[in-house]
């Protein structure tokens with residue numbers, strides 16, 4: 001009982017269920033309940049993991065995918081952030097661009113894949129473009145929303161106390177928008193992996209998605225499952241990092257204060 | 260109303276000329292409104308306000324909801340411009356820059372510690388460790404020195420308002436404009452805050468302009484009470500009661516009665 005509470009506090013409890021599922025899965029596979037050509041046993045996946053690690057293939061593909069994800073995120077995220085700030089702070093900028101952006105937003109970015117392949121072939125640009133586009137909107141929308149929802153009374157207070165525009169931005173507006181920006185960040189990270197998986201599965205010559213597709217052709221189901229698991233882990237890792245960053249910078253927020 | 264008591268308190272429906280002469284006979288002027296009018300679109304909110312306020316005076320402004328009290332304060336603090344008339348300041352007041360504003364809500368930055376919030380009041384006046392020292396000293400004055408490094412969200416309503424008061428006063432303003440700063444507090448905390456405000460005012464001798472709904476609060480704190488009605492000054496009354504004043508004393512109750520009578524016999 002107290003152990004469970006302690007584990008829950010440490011966040012370790014979240015790992016109990018996956019561990020139990022893996023144990024059950026292994027047992028079922030060994031007992032022959034799950035045919036190996038449908039789902040390989042975790043031990044077989046671990047073996048594939050070891051094999052691909054030794055050959056260096058796994059690390060290389062993870063590296064390629066991560067680089068794509070991060071570059072796409074950096075491009076789309078920074079454009080979204082800057083436009084969100086600009087449109088939140090200036091009615092002129094908002095008037096000029098917001099309608100257009102809202103229109104583009106209604107197109108699912110994955111629907112552009114055929115067009116993107118025509119434009120870029122299966123080069124890096126195609127993946128970067130799709131990830132950047134997918135990441136752009138959650139960051140843009142939430143940055144804009146965050147700035148628009150900053151308490152105008154606080155802004156007025158800042159003016160009365162003589163804060164100049166720079167101080168007003170860094171001490172009042174940006175901190176006020178930060179909770180919303182973090183919502184956008186975490187959402188964008190999810191979109192980032194999703195887009196990359198789809199893009200790499202359809203058109204790539206390296207990366208995790210490509211590795212999974214190759215494995216499918218050679219009926220290496222253990223490698224396919226391994227790729228999926230690694231995606232899950234990378235996604236979780238990115239989310240945890242974002243959460244950590246959030247906790248560090250939103251320490252003032254009642255939601256992050258320990259009772 | 261007994262006429263004898265009324266002679267103690269100057270009661271008049273101020274014409275601009277009268278208001279000017281009365282204000283200027285005693286000491287240096289802090290600021291003066293001259294025939295100030297303020298319109299929002301077609302709506303006339305202030306319609307020729309003339310008010311001369313001596314430096315160091317504690318002025319209370321009362322009036323019914325929507326009569327333009329906040330508008331008056333916003334003009335004083337430079338948050339808005341008058342549509343007509345003019346506003347002049349005494350030499351030491353240096354225009355709006357030495358006017359501080361205390362809002363009905365504390366308006367603390369939730370992401371800045373208590374002491375950092377107070378340091379906002381020193382923007383353009385002091386920085387770095389000097390600002391921190393002065394902010395801490397001011398927090399001590401309002402009895403919150405031990406909470407300096409906490410987040411505002413953990414403070415009670417009254418404590419937040421005390422931090423806001425510290426922030427308003429740390430820059431040693433010449434004029435402090437207070438827009439119903441105690442309106443949201445419970446009765447006990449309110450009296451405590453009134454006493455704190457009076458103590459600091461006696462100590463620092465700034466000019467205070469307090470907007471309040473509470474006539475009792477106005478007469479307990481102010482040297483002079485102004486009632487606004489129909490966009491003009493409907494009543495301008497001195498409160499010549501020695502300090503420290505005792506809440507609910509007969510003298511204060513009498514002046515309060517005069518004001519209430521006035522508020523409800525007109526309009």
Ligand SMILES: Nc1ncnc2c1ncn2[C@@H]1O[C@H](COP(=O)(O)OP(=O)(O)OP(=O)(O)O)[C@@H](O)[C@H]1O
Nearest residue numbers: 299300302304322323324325326327328329330331
């Ligand atoms: N920015 C504005 N635009 C249009 N009308 C305004 C504006 N500010 C105030 N008013 C109007 O001016 C009138 C006076 O407002 P003000 O806030 O000064 O009243 P008040 O005396 O402070 O009332 P309360 O006691 O309820 O705070 C109101 O009718 C209000 O609707």
Ligand SMILES: [Mg+2]
Nearest residue numbers: 328329330438
């Ligand atoms: Mg008001």
